[in-house]
Amino acid sequence: MKNKLFGTATIATAMAFGLPAMAQSPIKVGFVSTFSGPQAAIGEDMRRSVELAKEHLGGKMGGKPFEIFYEDDQFKPDVGKARSEKLVQQDKVNFVAGYIWSNVLLASYKTVVDESDTILISANAGPSQIAGELCNKNFFSTSWQNDQTPMAMGEYLNTKGVKSLYLVGPNYAAGKDMLAGVKRTYKGKIVSEDYTKWPDQLDFSAELTKIAAAKPDGIFIFYPGAHGVQFVKQWAQSGLNKTVPLYQVFSIDAITLPQQGDLALGTLGAQQWVNDLPNEANKKYVEDFKKKHGVYPSYYGAQSYDAIMLMASAAEALKGDLSNKDKVRAEIKKANFKSVRGDFKFGNNNFPIENFYIQEAVKDPQGMMTVKTIATALKNAVDPFAEKCPMK
Amino acid sequence: MEYLLLQMLNGVQLGLLMFLLAAGLTLTLGIMDLVNLAHGSLYMMGAYIAWTLIGVTDSFVLGALLALPATFLLGVAVEAVVIRRLYARDHLTQVLATFGLILFFNELVRAVWGPAGKSIAVPGFLNRTIEILPGVPYPAYRFAIIIVGAGVAILLAWLVARTRLGMVIRAGASNRRMIGALGVNIELLFSLVFGLGAVFAGLAGLMAAPIASVRIGMGDDILILALVIIVIGGIGSIKGAFIAAMVVGQIDIVGRAFLPDLLKTFMSSSAASSAAPAISQVLVYVLMAAVLVWRPTGLFGQRT
Numbered sequence: 001m002k003n004k005l006f007g008t009a010t011i012a013t014a015m016a017f018g019l020p021a022m023a024q025s026p027i028k029v030g031f032v033s034t035f036s037g038p039q040a041a042i043g044e045d046m047r048r049s050v051e052l053a054k055e056h057l058g059g060k061m062g063g064k065p066f067e068i069f070y071e072d073d074q075f076k077p078d079v080g081k082a083r084s085e086k087l088v089q090q091d092k093v094n095f096v097a098g099y100i101w102s103n104v105l106l107a108s109y110k111t112v113v114d115e116s117d118t119i120l121i122s123a124n125a126g127p128s129q130i131a132g133e134l135c136n137k138n139f140f141s142t143s144w145q146n147d148q149t150p151m152a153m154g155e156y157l158n159t160k161g162v163k164s165l166y167l168v169g170p171n172y173a174a175g176k177d178m179l180a181g182v183k184r185t186y187k188g189k190i191v192s193e194d195y196t197k198w199p200d201q202l203d204f205s206a207e208l209t210k211i212a213a214a215k216p217d218g219i220f221i222f223y224p225g226a227h228g229v230q231f232v233k234q235w236a237q238s239g240l241n242k243t244v245p246l247y248q249v250f251s252i253d254a255i256t257l258p259q260q261g262d263l264a265l266g267t268l269g270a271q272q273w274v275n276d277l278p279n280e281a282n283k284k285y286v287e288d289f290k291k292k293h294g295v296y297p298s299y300y301g302a303q304s305y306d307a308i309m310l311m312a313s314a315a316e317a318l319k320g321d322l323s324n325k326d327k328v329r330a331e332i333k334k335a336n337f338k339s340v341r342g343d344f345k346f347g348n349n350n351f352p353i354e355n356f357y358i359q360e361a362v363k364d365p366q367g368m369m370t371v372k373t374i375a376t377a378l379k380n381a382v383d384p385f386a387e388k389c390p391m392k
Numbered sequence: 393m394e395y396l397l398l399q400m401l402n403g404v405q406l407g408l409l410m411f412l413l414a415a416g417l418t419l420t421l422g423i424m425d426l427v428n429l430a431h432g433s434l435y436m437m438g439a440y441i442a443w444t445l446i447g448v449t450d451s452f453v454l455g456a457l458l459a460l461p462a463t464f465l466l467g468v469a470v471e472a473v474v475i476r477r478l479y480a481r482d483h484l485t486q487v488l489a490t491f492g493l494i495l496f497f498n499e500l501v502r503a504v505w506g507p508a509g510k511s512i513a514v515p516g517f518l519n520r521t522i523e524i525l526p527g528v529p530y531p532a533y534r535f536a537i538i539i540v541g542a543g544v545a546i547l548l549a550w551l552v553a554r555t556r557l558g559m560v561i562r563a564g565a566s567n568r569r570m571i572g573a574l575g576v577n578i579e580l581l582f583s584l585v586f587g588l589g590a591v592f593a594g595l596a597g598l599m600a601a602p603i604a605s606v607r608i609g610m611g612d613d614i615l616i617l618a619l620v621i622i623v624i625g626g627i628g629s630i631k632g633a634f635i636a637a638m639v640v641g642q643i644d645i646v647g648r649a650f651l652p653d654l655l656k657t658f659m660s661s662s663a664a665s666s667a668a669p670a671i672s673q674v675l676v677y678v679l680m681a682a683v684l685v686w687r688p689t690g691l692f693g694q695r696t
Contacts, residue, residue: 036502036507036608037509037609038508038607040507040508040509044508193661194648195666195669196669200613202603202605203406203603203604205406205645206402206645210395213394213398226607229511230604233602234531236519237520237532238521239520239521259511
C-alpha cells in the first residue's frame with residue numbers, strides 16, 4: 001500500500017515536472033525539398049519562404065518555439081523516401097512538409113502518413129493517386145492537384161479560340177497528370193502528345209522539329225525548373241517563337257524567368273497564386289521576400305509559406321499542444337489562416353478548393369522579368385479526383 | 393522529306409557530341425587498358441571551366457577556346473596524380489578509383505561553383521536560325537555543333553591515320569606491349585592520349601552546355617551511352633566509335649520522333665505515347681546486345 005502510494009506520487013511528481021518541460025520542447029517541422037543539383041534553385045526559393053514565415057511568426061507556433069529540419073531529396077524518389085523516414089523515425093517531427101516532385105512524394109507517402117501516422121503537408125506535388133483512392137487523413141495540400149492548373153489553361157485556350165494544340169511533357173507521374181489535365185477541358189484538336197525522358201532529357205530538338213512539321217496553333221508544355229529554361233530557350237532558338245505561341249504550366253516562373261529573360265515575354269500560363277494577388281497576406285509576403293532577396297518569390301515559395309502558416313494556425317488553436325493528433329488534423333482541416341492566395345477551404349480529399357488565374361510574363365517597372373494576373377480561369381475549383389477519395 | 397532531313401540532322405548533332413566523348417574513352421581503354429569512369433567528369437569540368445572563362449572574357453568563342461587547353465592540362469594533371477598509379481592494377485581497382493574521382497569532381501564543383509548549376513547563353517551570332525534548304529530553318533547553334541564536331545572527327549581521323557603519333561596510337565591499340573618493346577616512350581604517350589581525351593570530353597561538355605545546362609553530374613548519364621558506343625564500335629577503334637555514335641544518335645532520334653507514331657498504329661494513343669520513350673531508351677542496349685552476339689569484339693574491335 002505504502003509502496004503503491006509512493007509509486008503514484010512519483011508518477012504524479014514526474015508528470016508535474018514533466019509537463020512544463022514538454023511544453024518547452026519545440027515543435028519540429030521536417031521539410032523535404034531539392035537543395036542540390038540542377039533543380040536546387042526551387043528548393044532554395046522554398047527554404048527562403050519557410051524562413052520568412054518563421055520570421056513573420058516570430059519563431060513561435062502557438063506560443064512554442066519551432067525548429068525546421070531541412071532534408072535534401074536530391075531530386076530522387078529513393079533518397080526522398082530515405083530522408084522522410086529519417087524525419088519521422090529519428091527526428092520524430094510533428095509535421096513533414098515540402099515535396100516538389102510527384103514521384104518523390106509518392107515514394108515517401110506511405111512511410112509518413114501510414115507507417116508513422118504523421119501529418120504531411122505537400123507544398124507543391126499533387127499526384128492524382130493521392131487526391132483519389134490513396135487519400136489519407138494525414139495528408140493535406142497547400143498547392144493543387146496536378147490536373148487542375150492545366151485544366152485552367154485548357155479552359156482559357158477554349159475562350160481564346162486556339163484551334164489545335166501540341167502537348168509535350170516529361171514521362172513521369174506529374175507529366176502524365178498535367179497532360180491529362182489539359183485534355184479534360186480543352187475542346188480543340190490535340191495534334192499530338194509527346195512524352196520525353198525524365199529527368200535526363202534536356203535536349204528537345206526532335207520534339208521541336210516534330211512541332212514545326214505539325215504546325216499547331218499552340219504548344220502546351222509542362223517542364224518545371226531547369227527543364228523549362230531549356231525548353232523555352234530551344235523553342236526560341238528553333239525560330240518557332242515567331243510562328244507557334246507557347247502555353248505553359250509550371251515552366252515559366254520567378255525561378256526560371258531570370259534565365260529565360262526576354263524570350264519568355266508575353267507567354268501565358270495558369271497558376272493558383274500570382275505575386276500580384278490583391279490581399280494583405282500576399283502583399284506582406286511578396287514585399288518582404290523581395291526586400292530580403294532582391295527577387296520575386298515563386299508559387300513554390302508561396303505554397304511553402306502557406307504550409308508553415310497552416311501548421312501555425314493549428315498550433316495556435318491548440319495552444320501549442322500537438323499531442324492529440326485527431327485535434328491537430330481537425331484544426332488543420334479548418335484552413336483557418338490568411339493564405340497568400342486568399343481564403344480557401346479543404347475538400348473531402350484535403351486538397352484546396354480554390355481559384356486559378358491566367359498570368360502573363362512581363363517586365364516590371366524596374367525591368368525585372370515577372371508574371372502578372374490577366375484573368376481568372378476557374379473559380380472555387382474542385383479537383384477531378386475528389387470523388388474517388390473515400391473520405392467524407 | 394524535309395522533316396526526315398531535319399530529324400536526321402538532329403541525330404547527327406547528338407551523335408557527334410557523343411563521338412567526342414567516346415573518342416577519348418575508347419583510346420584510353422584501347423591503348424592504356426584503363427577503365428576510366430571519370431571521363432564524364434572531364435566533360436562536366438570542360439563545361440564549368442568554359443562557363444568561368446566565358447564570364448571572364450565576355451566572349452563565348454574566346455572562353456571556349458581557352459577552356460580547351462585548360463581541360464588538356466587538367467587531364468594531364470589527373471593522369472599524373474591518379475591515373476598513372478592504376479595501369480598496373482586490375483580493372484576492378486580502376487573502376488573503384490575512377491568512381492572515386494567522379495565523387496571528388498562532383499564535390500569539387502559543388503564547393504567551387506555551388507550546387508545550383510549554371511547556364512551558358514548561346515553566343516549572339518548563333519542565336520538564330522539558318523536555312524539549310526530554302527524555306528527549311530534549322531537552329532544555327534546546332535548547325536555549328538555539327539560543323540565543329542565533324543571538323544574534330546576529320547582532324548582525329550587524320551591524326552590517327554596520317555601522323556606518327558597516330559601510328560603509335562594504332563600500334564598501341566593492337567599490341568600495347570610490343571610498342572613498349574620497340575622503344576616508344578609509353579609514359580609520354582599515355583599522358584598525351586589521356587590529355588587529348590580530356591580535351592574532346594571538355595569540348596563536348598562545353599558545346600552541350602547551352603543546350604543542356606551546366607550542372608553537377610551532367611557527365612554521368614551521357615557516360616553510360618559513351619560506354620555503349622565504344623563497346624558497339626569496338627574498343628580502341630576511333631572509326632568504330634564514330635560509326636557507333638552516328639548510329640546511336642540516329643536511333644535516339646528515331647525513338648523520339650517516329651516510334652510514337654509507329655506505335656499509335658496498333659496501340660491506343662496514350663499507351664503509345666508513354667511506351668515510346670521507354671522503348672527508345674532500351675533500343676540502344678538492344679543494338680549493343682545484337683552487335684555483341686554477331687561480333688563479340690564490336691564492329692571494329694581488334695582483340696579477340
